[in-house]
Amino acid sequence: MSMAQKQDLVIFSDHSVLSRELFSKDLHHVLFVTHKLGTSPSWLINALVETQVLGFPATLNESHAAAVNRASNRKITDSKCATVASFIHNRGFFTSALKKLKVDAECYNIIDYMTDFVLKNYGKPASKVLSSLLEELSNESATSELLILEQPELLVHLLNITSDQLHLELINPLIKKFPLLVVVSYTEAYENVPSDSNEKLSSDMIEQIRFCNSCFFKSAAVLGLKPLATGHASDVSGTLTITRGGASLSHLAVHVVENEYLFLTQKDTTKLFYR
Amino acid sequence: MSFRKRSEVLGAPGGSPRVLSRGAGPNRTPQQPPLARGITPRDVRSVTGGISRLSVRNTPELSPVVTKGLELDASHPGIRPSPATSQPATSTGCRDLDKTLGHMGLPIGQTLLIQEQGTTDFSSVLVKCFAAQGIVHNRVEGSNAFVHGNTHLVVLTLNQFFAKELPGVYQGSRKDVKRSKVSLTESKITVQNTLESGAAPKDLKIAWRYGLNDDSAKNSKRSEADLDTYPNYSHAFDITSRLVPAPTSAELTLISPNQPLDAVLSQLQTVFQRHDKKLIRVVVPNLLHPVMYSPEYSQLPVIVPLLHGIRSIIKKNSERAVLISTMSSDLYSKSGSQLVTSIENMFDAAIDLEPFPQEMSQFLERVYKSQPQKIQHGLVHLMKLPLLSDRGEMHVRRSEYAFRNGKKKFEIEAWGIPIDDSEVQESKGGIENSDSSKSQTTVSLDF
Incomplete structure (x- = not known):
């Protein structure tokens, strides 16, 4: 695999990761990133932030040293910053990773919904918490064009709400605020649905499936990260599958390029290969 | 050790700016007296003053390299850098588990979930070793440790006797234990020992003959075997013995999980505040056990906020906290329910x-009839x-390792199905029989 040719990540037909077409008009789009046990999406989130800041995922496919060497030659695009809001990782997790990639700290903003979220919000009415979250995140739209929400589905359990309520009171309003919203979701349970359809699904499982299905329908593209079905391999970490989502992009001049990559993540670097 | 040129100013940052004249130039300050060619006694005094200031000034220059949290744990016996990421890690009390985790321990600020299938309770051995290791780290400094220790243990359990169930440090085989007991009683100053002291040289002779007195060689071997650089990092625990004396409330805090969520979290936070300069090892044994x-x-909606809150506290104190939790995965089905995957996600x-x-x-x-x-x-x-997994590396490995629980250690090793000798012999026997039927006509060999 080390001899295999590395491939650039392309999501849209203009050979870009995040096409400028998405931000050109007063339009709003969603990307949905799913991941499973063993394939953490942190490298993809970092690549998306880098794309927003620099115009392309500079450190993807590069060895760490080469990426750092190239960092000085980069030019920051005039686009607005990116915001990452995570319900599972704290601020330090992202800042240390992006610092290693030499992304300027002024070009992105991290909102930490992990630290003290329960202590601050436990027992409060869910709608109130959701509205305060919406307000805080909406304020970011003044400076950011891209919002990455990591594991918002945890709110279903943290606030004891339904997935519909989460979509109606948080996700949908956020879609209207940002030109591009990326929802990153952990879908390990989604595919654990028993094959025997007679077995009764638990209510939390139904909520999870409902949340994911809604995201599928709303998104223009779905980026699925999953490990190889054969298990661990030393030269492949997993597959990245890019498929079209339920939302149409016919109003734009670009479309989603469906593709499947193999990727290998090792020591802070990720390389992509064709399947 | 480096030598400076005479004309260079001592104490100047980098020592680069040169002052050529003794005259009261604009650069001359009372803190940095210049040295010119003609050295007078006053200059010598000023030089020594400069050197003393040098040493004072150098210390704060070094300190910013070490972060605030690490400063506390720099000399902690239970912390060493991870060979994989060089982040500080602490021992889990089981050397093989330390190795399996890829960091020679559990990195500080990280949480580990041990699930167990079936009705056995092997995970409790790992939990107790983890807890006992914390207590042993705390006691490395001696009697002072009970008050000003370096580690504190927090256990979320209803079991009030958890402290008394922790395993003791493995002292060696039975022979070693006996020998150490004999030497201990001999070293005591008693009437009998003083009377027998005359016979000591004879004993020594015999001891020398049998090599019993050759302690120094043994000790050196042991120290070679141990990690020289981190002597108190990891210990072996004997699960048939008990840690004596049992940990007190100064070393261990028990928190009942059977109370409102905010009470559990606030108690946990209080422990972190009270022991602000210690490594905190949090243990959550038998998570979701119906008892x-x-x-x-x-x-x-109940367990996720609890785990999210605990995770938040651990991450907030990520420079001095680790967590280990165990759970029986058989009690909660993986298919059709999101519970187990959601809990896994929180670790x-x-x-x-x-x-x-x-x-x-x-x-x-x-x-393994002959090698039980x-x-x-x-x-x-x-x-x-x-x-490693958090940064996107794929580390799901099923059925690649096997464990063995013994008196002195919990071993984890690469798994391979052993060859059944009896089956091999049978098959060989079959081949030999078939060979012998053929070889009846051939000439037998003489050996």
């Missing part, structure tokens, strides 16, 4: 213990490794 946790805890690392079914155990007993110490007890499945 300890009320039925509503098995609902996601940075996860492993799964799968004890062998009876047929497999019987097979291993038969194969080699019999493994189950498989270890790796789900997530701390730090």
Whole structure:
């Protein structure tokens, strides 16, 4: 695999990761990133932030040293910053990773919904918490064009709400605020649905499936990260599958390029290969 | 050691700016007296003053390199850098688990979930070793440790006797224990010992003859075997013994999980505030065990906020906290429910213990008839490794490792199905029989 040719990540037909077409008009789009046990999406989130800041995922496919060497030659695009809001990782997790990639700290903003979220919000009415979250995140739209929400589905359990309520009171309003919203979701349970359809699904499982299905329908593209079905391999970490989502992009001049990559993540670097 | 040129100013940052004249130039300050060619006694005094200031000034220059949290733990006996990421890690009390996690321990600020299938309770051994290791680290400094220790243990359990159930440090084989006891009683100043002291040289002779007195060689061997650089990092624990004296409230805090969520979290936070300069090892044994946790805890809207809150506290104190938790995965089905996957998601690392079914155990007993110490007890499945999995590396490894629980250690090793000698012999026998039927016509060889 080390001899295999590395491939650039392309999501849209203009050979870009995040096409400028998405931000050109007063339009709003969603990307949905799913991941499973063993394939953490942190490298993809970092690549998306880098794309927003620099115009392309500079450190993807590069060895760490080469990426750092190239960092000085980069030019920051005039686009607005990116915001990452995570319900599972704290601020330090992202800042240390992006610092290693030499992304300027002024070009992105991290909102930490992990630290003290329960202590601050436990027992409060869910709608109130959701509205305060919406307000805080909406304020970011003044400076950011891209919002990455990591594991918002945890709110279903943290606030004891339904997935519909989460979509109606948080996700949908956020879609209207940002030109591009990326929802990153952990879908390990989604595919654990028993094959025997007679077995009764638990209510939390139904909520999870409902949340994911809604995201599928709303998104223009779905980026699925999953490990190889054969298990661990030393030269492949997993597959990245890019498929079209339920939302149409016919109003734009670009479309989603469906593709499947193999990727290998090792020591802070990720390389992509064709399947 | 470097030598400076005479004309260079001592104490100047980098020592680069040169002052050529003694005249009161604009650069001349009372803190940095210049040295010119003609050195007078006053200059010598000023030079020594400069050197003393040098040493004072250099210390704060070094300190910013070490971060605030690490400063506390720089000399902690239970912390060493991870060979994989060079982040500080602490021992889990089981050397093989330390190795399996990829960091020679559990990195500070990380959380580990140990799941166990079936009705066995091997995970409790790992939890107790983890807890006992913390207490042993705390006691490294001697009697002072009870008040000003370096480690504190927090256990979320209803079991009030948890402290008394911790295993003691493995003292060696029975012979070693006996020998150490004899030497201990001999070293005591008693009437009998002083009377027998005359016979000591004779004993020594015999001891020398049998090599018993050759302690220095043994000690050096042991120190070579141990990690020289981190002598108190990891210990072996004897699960048949008990840690004596049992940890007190100064070393261990028990928090009942059977109370409102905010009470659990606030108690945990208080512990972190009270022991602000210690490494805090949090243990959550038997998560969701029906004896300890009320039925509503098995609902996601209750357990997820609890784990999210605990995770938040650990991450907030990520420079001095680690967490280990165990859970029986058989109690909660993985298919059709999101509970187990959601709990796994809340931890940075996860492993799964799968004890062998009876047929497999019987097979291993038969194969290792002459080497019963080699019999493994189950498989270890790796789900997530701390730090490595979070950055996107794929570390799900099922059925690649096996574990064996012994008196002195919990071993994890690469798994391979052993060859059954009896089957091989049978098959060989079959071949030989067929050969012998053929070889009846040939001439037999003489040896």
